Amino acid sequence: MIISNNFRVKLAKHKATEELVAIKIIAVPVDEDDDDEFEGVEVVDLVGDDYDDDDDDDDDYSDEDESNNQIQYEEPAALTITVEENTSRTEFKEKSKTSQPQQEPQKKEPNRNQVLKKMHFEVVQQEIMGLKHISKMKQTVKDQEGAKYIVKFIDVVEDAAKQKLNVVLEYISGGDLFTVIESEDFGLSEKRARHYFRQMVKGVEFMHNCNVCHRDLKPENILVDEETDCVKIGDFGHCGILKRDDSKFTTVCGTFNYVAPEVLAQEAPYDGRKADIWSLGCILFTMIAGIYPFDIEDDVQALVQQVMDVKYEFPPFFAPKLKDLIKQILVRDPDSRITLEQIQNHPWMK
Numbered sequence: 001m002i003i004s005n006n007f008r009v010k011l012a013k014h015k016a017t018e019e020l021v022a023i024k025i026i027a028v029p030v031d032e033d034d035d036d037e038f039e040g041v042e043v044v045d046l047v048g049d050d051y052d053d054d055d056d057d058d059d060d061y062s063d064e065d066e067s068n069n070q071i072q073y074e075e076p077a078a079l080t081i082t083v084e085e086n087t088s089r090t091e092f093k094e095k096s097k098t099s100q101p102q103q104e105p106q107k108k109e110p111n112r113n114q115v116l117k118k119m120h121f122e123v124v125q126q127e128i129m130g131l132k133h134i135s136k137m138k139q140t141v142k143d144q145e146g147a148k149y150i151v152k153f154i155d156v157v158e159d160a161a162k163q164k165l166n167v168v169l170e171y172i173s174g175g176d177l178f179t180v181i182e183s184e185d186f187g188l189s190e191k192r193a194r195h196y197f198r199q200m201v202k203g204v205e206f207m208h209n210c211n212v213c214h215r216d217l218k219p220e221n222i223l224v225d226e227e228t229d230c231v232k233i234g235d236f237g238h239c240g241i242l243k244r245d246d247s248k249f250t251t252v253c254g255t256f257n258y259v260a261p262e263v264l265a266q267e268a269p270y271d272g273r274k275a276d277i278w279s280l281g282c283i284l285f286t287m288i289a290g291i292y293p294f295d296i297e298d299d300v301q302a303l304v305q306q307v308m309d310v311k312y313e314f315p316p317f318f319a320p321k322l323k324d325l326i327k328q329i330l331v332r333d334p335d336s337r338i339t340l341e342q343i344q345n346h347p348w349m350k
């Protein structure tokens, strides 16, 4: 069933282990007519990427595995998941340079669907790269607790016949955090928000230690596991991989209500880790207030200005310690922003 604006996410079952999995399906832009426009984005490029080379992980996909070892998934007959569409959110995602059709003016312009297909394909490629990078790096991280709060990547299955790429993830049963917040009239209690926030901070710390920055942290991309009441950070489609400890990014990506001012400013390359911390502050505010800290409907310029000026108001019911923590996160200068370690030691977190 279709449950996402960009992708079809299906619930499926591993035939051998009976494990439930979520499969994100993306149509691959290799239609005959598309070949010229979308050169270099065939599925084979993806499955043979660097991250497979020195890894023996069972879940790595390789051509050799295909005949005898390919994991089989089937749709369970009785199970369905539904997710509400998020029409009210203002989102912007900078297209990567290669996805802009005007880059090759001598060729015929691909139609809108082709461009969207390719953009979505690139997002999925990015997601697979990020999740594989985390799988590869995770052994090197001392504190493993945060790994529990990141959606597990299981497999990539190419369906060449149907020109589809299936990204297999562990299935998380409770829906996304946005829906959880929406289901409460006035946001979550501080206690419940603290419980989720601690896990999010741990999860983000873990991914940063794996040299991955999420760059689109928001409640819609955080799933809640119904059974354990744990959060699972998902949707790594805009993640960035830190090649060195001091690597910075220039790509503007994220969602206005949660994106850091230094990302919007485009004055200089930004530190993806600091930008993720800003987004965490916006999520914390949203969880408890039930509204965004920065939100001006139908006026993107004004919203951007509001973020740049760090202009927001606390609801009257916010406790002093909570306000103090949020004030230390939503700091315009990324270098003066509180760190993940300091957040965990803040009195509100105790």
Ligand SMILES: Nc1ncnc2c1ncn2[C@@H]1O[C@H](COP(=O)(O)OP(=O)(O)OP(=O)(O)O)[C@@H](O)[C@H]1O
Pocket: 003, 004, 005, 006, 007, 009, 022, 083, 151, 169, 170, 171, 172, 173, 175, 176, 220, 221, 223, 234, 235, 236, 237
């Ligand atoms: N592993 C999973 N288990 C259960 N549901 C999932 C899983 N991954 C994604 N979903 C559902 O699909 C929705 C969209 O997934 P995701 O955020 O990864 O895609 P997206 O690129 O943001 O698509 P869109 O822009 O349309 O939201 C999530 O909000 C969630 O409800």
Ligand SMILES: [Mg+2]
Pocket: 220, 221, 235
């Ligand atoms: Mg998403």
